[in-house]
Amino acid sequence: MIDREILLAKIKTTPYKPMKGKIIEARMLTEKEKFFRIELEGKINLSHEPGQFVMVSIFGFTEAPISICSSPTDKGFFDLTVRNVGVFTDKLHKLGRGDIVGIRGPFGIGFPIDNMFGYDILIVAGGLGIVPLRSLIRYIMHHKNDFGHVQILIGCKTPQELLFKEETKEWMRRSEIRMNCTVDRADPDWHGNIGLITTLIPGVDIIPARTYAVVVGPPIMYRFVIVELLKKNIPDHQIIVSLERRMRCGLGKCGHCQVEGVYVCQSGPVFNYSQLRSFKGECHEKAV
Amino acid sequence: MKKQSKPKVAFFDFTDCEGCQLQFANMGVTLLEITKLVDIVNFREVMSEQGEDYEIAFIEGSITSDNDVMRIKKIREKAKVIVSLGACATIGGVNGIKNRTPLEIAKQRVYGEKKETVNTIIAMPVHKVVKVDYFIHGCPIYIPEVINVIECILMGKPYVVPNYAVCTECKMNENVCRYEKDEECLGTVTRAGCNSWCINNGNRCYGCRGLVDNPAVDGQKDILLKYGLKLEDILKHFTLYNDSVGEKYDKELK
């Protein structure tokens, strides 16, 4: 817990100054996504909640918000997985083991783990959504007896785009977890489901009142997945989502991540569906 | 750490006034600083050597003849990085005025009897002919932006030209709006990045940096209305730089 206090004190006194983070492992997961394992100076633990994010700095290239994909139970380091989509991430992809990046955070509100204790968990991951969800999945694995049944649904465009291939195989092998994958377009080696992730939801067996559904994916996916989850009678406040926005400061000031009156970097990125419903029209992820 | 050899830089001019190269040469001490980072091998305006071995080519001027087209294509083959320097190269600039008249008439007007001996095509910005990696807008170029772009090139990062209006920078500089002084100003629709250089110095914006991606046409008309200006008033200024194919001028006037 001391580490957490150090980090909170840092955000309070020098909120804009990043800490030194050393890349101790880096590898491409797919053609577009790269995995980084980062160690903070003094090996202090990031002490984050699953679902939180950090601001990664590369001097000369400013900063970008990146979700943490390791669990706080993974000690001594934390993991990031980044898709190459722009100037900043292109530069980040060029970095490798031994290189230094700046780290600020962790920021935001993560998945409501304490509320989820004792419940069954249904995880729905579309595309890059598996990245922040990996932090939750790993946390649940490390505290499996705190949770009920765990089901994981993963969807992506093609089998090549599936992230964390080895790890997902391991999740599949574990008896206490049910996992299902689907791709939009298959290749000859693919033996799993074909179709959008929404097609998997009607088939899942859940007791709605006892289930927390955690959904992360591209903005367009939410609307359709949430509709399916509502059909399953999962209560609004037990449908959990994480919103992607353009955080520039992480401190609830710069305005870029705002959805109506809410700063996603401080009040989110994790929200439940009843919070989403209270938005009047600026929330793209809200089901219509 | 191994010392890397400095990238070689060349300057080429096409149809232009060479004013942007002059701006470059006028950088003074900063230019010396820059030569610590790059080797200038070809810069007619400041040196006599003419190296033909270069990685970064700064192109000033518009493409206005078949010969220009061939020449710029050759430069593209050699250079790793091409930088369009100044309004003529980035948006066609004042050379675009020629495009408003049919080529034959333009030739007749300018060259008279000798018109048959001259090869000329419509004036084009460089990126209409070859791929351009960096754009430095302006007539002339704005030195702080030039330095910024050079840093980007050396750091291997793209330079993103601001996609908001000159007004934004102008307000931050707390200038009195030119419209308040009964002058037409193109700051409302012109791409920023010049730190509202002209207005800071008592001039108005002539739109030399080209339009923002998404200019508000309806809103612009309201502005003219508010200040009692006619469309022609603003088109007169607008087409000075921003009409490399003559489309806007004709269409709006009709």
Added chain:
Amino acid sequence: MKYAVIKKEDLNKWVEHLKKTARLYAPKKKENQFIFRPIKDVNEITLKYIPTILPPKKYYYPQKEKLFRFKIKPFKTAKAIKAFEEYILFAVHTCDIAGIQCMDVIFREGPEDPNYLNRKDKMTIIGIECLEYCDKYANCTSMGNHVPRGGYDLMMVDLGEKFILHINSEKGERLVHGLAYIKEADEKDMLNLERVREAKKKVFKEEFNASLIKVYETFDKHFASKVWQDVGRRCVACGNCTNVCPTCYCFDVMDEMELSLNQGMRYRIWNSCQMDDFAKVAGGEDFRKGRDGRQRHRYYRKFKYPVDKFNRYFCTGCGRCTRTCMAQISLVETVNSLLAEEGELR
């Protein structure tokens, strides 16, 4: 001493004195408008002015603020600003003081913003109360900011021959203490002040067609109003309205390198929610597309969201956004159109 008085002929003497205690910023003329500037010659100061092009926010929340210095190899960060200097904002309108109060709320909310708080800490505010409207664009009465509501160290009110000064802090007290030409206000001065305030009530009338609470309720209900489409159609997205707003504080972060390419400075610069790519993420999705939605957002950030969060309206009534709008978008008209729509609906 709670109220003091100074004769008008002694004012310059006092301002000279103020100048010696700290850097002094005051309104002065620029062409046909006004701006806050550091004052060299006290005669430059204009006490009667329409709100300056930019509010004094440029001094406590600068256009381009240094955050820290950095070195790439070896990785290092260092303070960008060694010490913040003491300064006095002189002759600030009550609307702009309300703006500073709004900024306080924002930057004090955790995580606190040390840059702002450091600058605020060094600030002394000497206000001046308006006794007549600056121009037709202001809506200070509806916002309740046409009269002083705290947030200053000293407040000057013109009583004809002299100014009466309301002393509202120790800092303010120190600036009037021990000066022979500043005396404690007597009963007659206080009566005069009351008379001035009474006369003011006849001049200042609410600019909105309904009470502020009604305005708030209307915003709550009219998110999908046609008014926003109309405003969006006229907007040219120049960002003037947000730059000149005393309560707009959105920013972007940028790095500026030195030519060594190994050292540089991180800055935050003013940014506007009216810009095309303000809410666009790297993946390409734009979460607030269209000038209508972006203008609506600006209005809601004045009349709805901060009221829900801080019980405070973030419109000060200074009228700058209307005054500066290239496309004649008027805040009062927009609010009144919404109210009219509400009236029709009912």
